[in-house]
Amino acid sequence: MKDVYLLSGFLGSGKTSLLAHLIAQFKAEGLKPAVIMNELGKLAFDSRVVDNDVPLKEMLEGCICCTGSEKMEAQLQTLLEGETFDVLLIETTGAAHPVEAMDAVFSPLFASKLNMKGIVTVADCKRWLERDKMTPQTRMLFLEQIKHAHLIVANKTDLLSDSEVASVTMQIQSLNNAAPIIQTSNSKIPLALITKLEATFHEKGINKTAIGKQLFLSSRLHTFSDAVDQDSFEDWVRSLPDTVYRIKGYVPLKGHKNPYLFQYAYGMVQWLPEFMKMEPQIVLIGDQIDRIEIIGESSYD
């Protein structure tokens, strides 16, 4: 399994600086990093910090968490098939919600190949002091990125006085006291701080990823042994508890040659025919999904 780190943080907080710093440190350890960068603008400006010998996939325009989930899967697929690397660093746009960005990594295609080590959020201390100037929606995103981090990098401390640094760090920590926080300038963190993150536990086919103190998101991969009836499958989906947030994958349907691409999010289901014979597998993401009986399993009536 390859370790994956998601670099989150508000626009201009210092994610690219962190990326450059981590790449250099991984290389110094003899490990080969690969990078996926998701930029909102058309210009691949930040990718200049990534050396030519580092496999790089860019997703320009559109954000991983909104429209880019399929694009991201395609990029992951090409990386896994075409490149050799040891760790994957994904830099999200500053406008991405970290949990939704993480959803893109949980795909049936990669469940057994990628190990989500954690979300590292860079928090701009200077901006924190001026957060009241943000619109409520933007401020909410800024706070959410901090709340869902497994490690918080309190950056740009050089722009603050010592007492401001102390009080800002305390305030940021109070939003998420499960994550360690480190004060930095230019996002210079020791590598060991991130390599020791263990956001995901692997047990009996379930990958359980902790987000903050209370929230645990689990992903569970299910492989179908037989085709299922489409109506019965939809009935099963509707019968699921609200704690199943997302299902995606390929479902083998009775009467059809190839498994259909199936997506479920926020109560909406979507089917798309697939022209290739994909592995009949789905991933469920949610809370307590280990207790769910999956249609087609021997114990399910």
Ligand SMILES: Nc1nc2c(ncn2[C@@H]2O[C@H](COP(=O)(O)OP(=O)(O)OP(=O)(O)O)[C@@H](O)[C@H]2O)c(=O)[nH]1
């Ligand atoms: N003074 C100061 N400037 C910093 C620090 N960290 C980053 N910067 C500067 O802030 C700007 C944005 O840094 P980036 O690392 O590109 O931030 P980013 O989060 O990748 O930005 P986006 O990709 O636009 O969201 C650059 O001009 C950096 O040189 C810091 O600790 N102190």
